[in-house]
Amino acid sequence: xxxxxxxxxxxxxxxxxxxxxxxxxxxxxxxxxxxxxxxxxxxxxxxxxxxxxxxxxxxxxxxxxxxxxxxxxxxxxxxxxxxxxxxxxxxxxxxxxxxxxxxxxxxxxxxxxxxxxxxxxxxxxxxxxxxxxxxxxxxxxxxxxxxxxxxxxxxxxxxxxxxxxxxxxxxxxxxxxxxxxxxxxxxxxxxxxxxxxxxxxxxxxxxxxxxxxxxxxxxxxxxxxxxxxxxxxxxxxxxxxxxxxxxxxxxxxxx
Ligand SMILES: [Zn+2]
Ligand SMILES: [Zn+2]
Numbered sequence: 718x719x720x721x722x723x724x725x726x727x728x729x730x731x732x733x734x735x736x737x738x739x740x741x742x743x744x745x746x747x748x749x750x751x752x753x754x755x756x757x758x759x760x761x762x763x764x765x766x767x768x769x770x771x772x773x774x775x776x777x778x779x780x781x782x783x784x785x786x787x788x789x790x791x792x793x794x795x796x797x798x799x800x801x802x803x804x805x806x807x808x809x810x811x812x813x814x815x816x817x818x819x820x821x822x823x824x825x826x827x828x829x830x831x832x833x834x835x836x837x838x839x840x841x842x843x844x845x846x847x848x849x850x851x852x853x854x855x856x857x858x859x860x861x862x863x864x865x866x867x868x869x870x871x872x873x874x875x876x877x878x879x880x881x882x883x884x885x886x887x888x889x890x891x892x893x894x895x896x897x898x899x900x901x902x903x904x905x906x907x908x909x910x911x912x913x914x915x916x917x918x919x920x921x922x923x924x925x926x927x928x929x930x931x932x933x934x935x936x937x938x939x940x941x942x943x944x945x946x947x948x949x950x951x952x953x954x955x956x957x958x959x960x961x962x963x964x965x966x967x968x969x970x971x972x
Pocket of ligand 1: 737738739740741885886887888889890960
């Protein structure tokens with residue numbers, strides 16, 4: 718049922734009093750995906766076929782490297798290379814590299830995406846943009862956003878939890894705002910649209926004040942004054958803007 722598998726982690730995320738419950742969910746999904754990728758799953762043919770095809774983004778190559786299990790990563794990279802070499806033969810075979818206007822056409826292709834050369838280069842772009850871990854996170858993350866709207870509409874207790882939260886980061890606020898018109902209707906839609914905007918404004922103000930006190934607290938005249946809520950104003954301030962946890966140590970395989 719919709720409200721068992723996703724409800725508990727979502728409620729936990731709201732209870733964590735994070736700057737954004739969806740960042741909290743996203744971090745968990747990412748760690749699960751990294752452990753899964755470098756756990757026993759990479760020896761399974763169907764999973765390896767997917768990592769062979771998609772590869773990973775820059776961010777996730779770094780995170781996979783930091784995680785540990787270098788031998789596992791070598792296996793994954795090795796067959797991804799084999800697949801890439803085979804695919805590149807096809808992709809580059811269709812590309813006329815002798816033409817002096819190739820660069821111009823490539824530039825044009827990225828702007829309009831309709832020219833003939835975009836057909837030839839789009840597999841390269843797809844290869845550069847695709848990531849097994851991003852895809853895996855995205856699938857589950859959408860379900861969490863849908864569960865959020867479902868609970869907001871059907872569960873008063875959850876509504877209170879939402880109202881008492883610190884709101885969302887800018888990225889996840891935007892994602893929810895874009896999805897809301899398709900998932901909510903009537904009163905709940907109006908409630909969410911108005912409340913979430915108001916919450917964003919209040920919470921940005923709160924962080925601005927935390928940052929302000931962080932600066933003042935560094936004045937020697939305030940040596941004895943309390944930090945209040947400003948000690949970690951920088952990481953929280955950055956998370957609110959971009960959805961990342963700058964203070965996190967690299968996620969590593971448990972020993
Ligand atoms: Zn967030
Ligand atoms: Zn990725």
